[in-house]
Amino acid sequence: MVVFVGGLLVAYALWGMWWTLWGAIVIGAISLIGIAFEPRRVRSxxxxxxxxxxxxxxxxxxxxxxxxxxxxxxxxxxxxxxxxxxxxxxxxxxxxxxxxxxxxxxxxxxxxxxxxxxxxxxxxxxxxxxx
Known part of the structure; x- marks a missing residue:
């Protein structure tokens, strides 16, 4: 996910496409939520x-x-x-x-x-x- 977020942020910085910034935020948030729940998933x-x-x-x-x-x-x-x-x-x-x-x-x-x-x-x- 780091690669996708990085790519979207680079696209936003280079071309100023607003939707890439929102895409990076959404992908980053979903990734952080997945990381937060992973220990519970392993314990199950x-x-x-x-x-x-x-x-x-x-x-x-x-x-x-x-x-x-x-x-x-x-x-x-x-x-x-x-x-x-x-x-x-x-x-x-x-x-x-x-x-x-x-x-x-x-x-x-x-x-x-x-x-x-x-x-x-x-x-x-x-x-x-x-x-």
Whole structure:
């Protein structure tokens, strides 16, 4: 957003187009509001390993809670983008046969993601269901 705001401010300074100043103000305000709410958004994400399944929850206004039985897990995948790699973070994704239950736990430390993936794969292998 810094690039967009900067570009709009440069356009306003060079050509005096009044609408670019308002665009910069609106984009800047929306960006600041998003940054202010980000810590709350991060705290709303959680998971819990139970005896028979993994429960994942997320959401502030619209909350989603999914229970994925260990025996139904088909794939446990770790994804790391360039920013996540630089910060030492990873996303852990679980896939089942039902597309609606695909769950991604974002922002895990890499060591925790590796440990959790290994634990979930071991639990899934001991509790295969319907195969």
């Amino acid at each position: 994400i959680g998971y819990r390993l139970r005896e028979d399944d993994l429960v994942f929850k997320r959401g502030i206004m619209f909350q989603r809670q999914v229970a994925v039985p260990y025996g139904r897990m088909q794939l446990v995948d770790i994804t790391r983008g360039p920013v996540a790699r630089a910060l030492g973070l990873a996303d852990l994704k679980f896939v089942t046969a039902a597309a609606a239950t695909a769950v991604t736990v974002p922002g895990l430390p890499m060591e925790e993601a590796d440990r959790l993936r290994d634990e979930l794969v071991a639990l899934a292998e001991t509790r295969r269901a319907g195969l």
